[in-house]
Structures are given as C-alpha cells and as structure tokens.
Amino acid sequence: MNNEFYNQGLLKAQQKDYAGAIEEFSLALKADPYFAEAYLQRGLAYYDSGAILAAVSDYTEVIKLNPEIVEAYYCRALARLALKNLPGAQEDVEQAIRLNINYAAAHSLRGTVRRKQGYIQDAIASFKKAAELYLQQKDKENCRLCLEKIKQLQPAEKPTIQQKTAPIASIKSVNEYFTQLLDKAEKGDTTEAIADLNWILQADPQDAQAYCCRGVVRCKMGNYREAIADFNQALQLNFPDAAVYRNRGKARSFLGDHQGAIADFHQAIQMQPEDILAYVARGNTYRAMGNYLGAIQDYNKALQINPNDAQAYYNRALAYTFLEEMQNAIEDYRKAASIFCEQQDWENYQQTQDSLKQIQTSVPEYKKQKSNLLRQKLLRLVGGHWEIAQRLIQQKKDNYLGMSEEWYMQKVIDDLESDRRR
Structure with missing residues (x-):
C-alpha cells in the first residue's frame, strides 16, 4: 500500500x-x-x-x-x-x-x-x-x-598597451571571457588559452567568436596557416567583424601574401574607418613590400586618430630609416619611447631606446658620408674649383638663413644642374 x-x-x-x-x-x-x-x-x-x-x-x-x-x-x-x-x-x-x-x-x-x-x-x-x-x-x-x-564572473580587464603582435583589444566585440583568454595568451600562456578555446568549440562548433579568438592566439604562436583557417571559419559563420579581416591580414602578411593582406586591411578599414590597429598593420605590410611612403601615410592616419599611439611612432621611425630620413626617425623614436615610458611598457620602451641609440650612433657617420658625396658632386659641377663652390654656398647662406651646410650645398647643386638643362 x-x-x-x-x-x-x-x-x-x-x-x-x-x-x-x-x-x-x-x-x-x-x-x-x-x-x-x-x-x-x-x-x-x-x-x-x-x-x-x-x-x-x-x-x-x-x-x-x-x-x-x-x-x-x-x-x-x-x-x-x-x-x-x-x-x-x-x-x-x-x-x-x-x-x-x-x-x-x-x-x-x-x-x-x-x-x-x-x-x-x-x-x-x-x-x-x-x-x-x-x-x-x-x-x-x-x-x-x-x-x-x-x-x-570574468573581471573587466583594464585595456592593455598595444603590442606589435595581436593585442588584447584586437577583438572588440567578444565578451569578457574571450578577452580573458586573449589576456592569458598575451602573457605567454598560449597553450592553456588554446586548450580552453578547443574546449569551447567542442561544446559549440558554431561559436564564431571562439574561432576568431583562437585565430588570434594561433597568430601569437606563429601558426599562421591554422590562424587563417580559424578566421575563414569565423567569416563563414557570419561573424564579419573588422578584427577578423585585420588579424587575417596580419597572418597573410607573415606568410608573405602581402597583396592578400592589403586586401584584408582595406576591408577592415572600410568596416571600421577609425581602426588604428588596421592602419598600423597595413603600414607594416606596405613597409615589408618596400612601399615606405605608403607605410608612412598609414602611420600618419593612425596618429591623426590617436596622437599618442606609440606603435605608430615606432613603426613610422622604421619607415623613415629606410628612406634615410634619419632626423625624422630619431624624433619618432623619442616620441614612442616617451609614450611607452608613461604607459610603463618597459619592454617596448627598452626596444625603442635600443633602436634610438643605434640610429643616433649611425647618424654622424651617415651625415659625414652624405656631406662628402655632396662636396664631390659640387666640385665636379664647378670644375674642381672649390673656391667657386664656397662663393656660391655663401650666396645661398646670405639669401637663406639658418639652414644646414648640406642644405646649402644641395641648393647650389640644384641651381647649377637647372642652369645646365636650359
């Protein structure tokens, strides 16, 4: 009963x-x-x-x-x-x-x-x-x-300083959990971050954000082909975030596919015109292609959006160095170092200081070589009579005050060559 x-x-x-x-x-x-x-x-x-x-x-x-x-x-x-x-x-x-x-x-x-x-x-x-x-x-x-x-339960993280590789803020639309995983990878624990992301994707193979996040971590690990596969999967799952194109562009650039990378950066910038990271990344790819002027234009755009972007100054300094515009490079290195110092980003600060010391050491020798080349060229133009060259230089000094010695020599050379072409 x-x-x-x-x-x-x-x-x-x-x-x-x-x-x-x-x-x-x-x-x-x-x-x-x-x-x-x-x-x-x-x-x-x-x-x-x-x-x-x-x-x-x-x-x-x-x-x-x-x-x-x-x-x-x-x-x-x-x-x-x-x-x-x-x-x-x-x-x-x-x-x-x-x-x-x-x-x-x-x-x-x-x-x-x-x-x-x-x-x-x-x-x-x-x-x-x-x-x-x-x-x-x-x-x-x-x-x-x-x-x-x-x-x-994941705590809201204070945005970290931009790094030259996949920053935490690179995926602005992911929630705090994915941000925490990216933070873990940024601190060097990429293996655990990948394990967590694999676990999430096992639970839900349609999680586009997880694919995007895993792609960023794989970029940090140097697994660029696997990263591209993850970014492709995120796009196939209708996650057309600007960060996907930007990070896929970085991976393609590392693999030498510069044209494909540029196409991805164009798409990212079209979707998010104020994306500083996309301009810097595209500038880096232009620089890798030897298009230093194009690179500088992109770094300039990034600095228009954020005048305190240390990475933009640092990378623009590299481009100026290739163009042999050493004074501009020095000024950009100094600005980048100052910002890194304020942000207490000591690793990047030290790297910038090392680059600055290297270029400052080379500038006097570079100036000396440039001055000698100008002197030799000017001597040829005046038939080897240096007293004539000195008189022409003095005339320029009287007309244009406060310029460098190299500038006056170059001005005399330009005028002499212009006269000969007439």
Whole structure:
C-alpha cells in the first residue's frame, strides 16, 4: 500500500499538485517510516511549494536513513542556499561531490555557493568542471549555461598597451571571457588559452567568436596557416567583424601574401574607418613590400586618430630609416619611447631606446658620408674649383638663413644642374 501512495505522490508532483503529492508521500511514510525515497520526494515537493524548512527536515531524514544517497545532500544544499545558509550549503555540496566526483549539477551548485561567498576563481573552476562533465554527458544546454556563468564572473580587464603582435583589444566585440583568454595568451600562456578555446568549440562548433579568438592566439604562436583557417571559419559563420579581416591580414602578411593582406586591411578599414590597429598593420605590410611612403601615410592616419599611439611612432621611425630620413626617425623614436615610458611598457620602451641609440650612433657617420658625396658632386659641377663652390654656398647662406651646410650645398647643386638643362 505504501508503494501505491508513493506512486500517486510522484504522479501528483509531475502534475505540479505539490499539496496532493505531500499528502500521498506522508501516507506512504505513515505506512513505512523508514522509506528514505519517500522522504526525498516529499522534500522536493516541499521545496517546490516554497516550504524550504520542511524540505530541509525531510532531506535530513533521508541522510539519517542512508548517508550514501547523493541526491539528499545536493537537494539539502539547494534548500540551504535558498535559506542563505552558505556554510551549510557548501558542506552538503562538498559531500555530494565526494560521493560522486562526476556529479555535474553538484559542481555547478558549488560554483554558485563559492560565488556567493566571494571566491570567484574557485567558483569559475567549479563551473568549468561542471561544463566539462555536462559536455561528456552530451548535455549541451547545461554546458552552455555554465559557460555563461564563467563569462559573467570574468573581471573587466583594464585595456592593455598595444603590442606589435595581436593585442588584447584586437577583438572588440567578444565578451569578457574571450578577452580573458586573449589576456592569458598575451602573457605567454598560449597553450592553456588554446586548450580552453578547443574546449569551447567542442561544446559549440558554431561559436564564431571562439574561432576568431583562437585565430588570434594561433597568430601569437606563429601558426599562421591554422590562424587563417580559424578566421575563414569565423567569416563563414557570419561573424564579419573588422578584427577578423585585420588579424587575417596580419597572418597573410607573415606568410608573405602581402597583396592578400592589403586586401584584408582595406576591408577592415572600410568596416571600421577609425581602426588604428588596421592602419598600423597595413603600414607594416606596405613597409615589408618596400612601399615606405605608403607605410608612412598609414602611420600618419593612425596618429591623426590617436596622437599618442606609440606603435605608430615606432613603426613610422622604421619607415623613415629606410628612406634615410634619419632626423625624422630619431624624433619618432623619442616620441614612442616617451609614450611607452608613461604607459610603463618597459619592454617596448627598452626596444625603442635600443633602436634610438643605434640610429643616433649611425647618424654622424651617415651625415659625414652624405656631406662628402655632396662636396664631390659640387666640385665636379664647378670644375674642381672649390673656391667657386664656397662663393656660391655663401650666396645661398646670405639669401637663406639658418639652414644646414648640406642644405646649402644641395641648393647650389640644384641651381647649377637647372642652369645646365636650359
């Protein structure tokens, strides 16, 4: 007879007739006071009807009768959590996990409890473990819910200084969880970042943001072909973000596909005309192609948008060096170093200082060589009579004050060559 009451209780609970279910379970327990499962089910009915304390009492009876029933600890943890008894809830959920290490719901509940206690990293670890277990059980929905909880718990990161390779801010549309993974990769932990992204894509192979993020990390690892495959997949999944084209352009440039890279940068800039990173990246590719003037134009555009972009100054200095405009290069290196110093980006600051020292060392010799070449050319134009050259130079000095010696020689040369062409 007690089984009949019990079965009727289950039926009424399914129909959400919790009062009727409680009555049936009570009759079953009256017939058999040691019926642990009836206490458990009545506890669930009490919980669903809002009688939390009565539910806790029934779950406690279950544990007294059989301390190995995992569900009793889990359910009592839920009830204690509802009563804001966090220590009690944690004690119960820990016991549930000890009894069944693969109890996904218990790990998820533990994450909730630890979050409420303020232990965020511990909570994230629990939600991650729960998501992994749900994934193994092919419970995609609960896995996604755990991922969302992880994303919500990730702290908002202060934007980091731009680096020459895939900066954290390169994907502006991803949520904080993906930003955290990029931060992890930026700090050198690319292996763990890739493992996390592989795990996410196993849970949801249609997550375009994850493909884009993994592509950025693979670029940092130097796996440019794999990165391009990820960016292509993100685009196929209708994630036409400017960052996808920009980062794919970087990968193509590293592989020597400069024209393809330029096409991607054009697309990124068309989608986001104020994207400084795209201008700098396109400038770097132009520079690699030997188009130094085109590179400088892009760096100029980046600096119009943000006059304090240290990377733009640094890269423009490199372009000026190739054009042998050493003074411009020195000024840009100094500006970049100053900004890196203010940002406390000591690695880039030191690199810029090293470049600056190198170019400052070479400038006197370069100027000397240039001056000698101008002197020789001028001597040829005046038939080897240096006194004539000196008189012409002095005339220019009288007409144009404050210019360099090389400038006056070049001016005399230009005028003499112009006269000969007439």
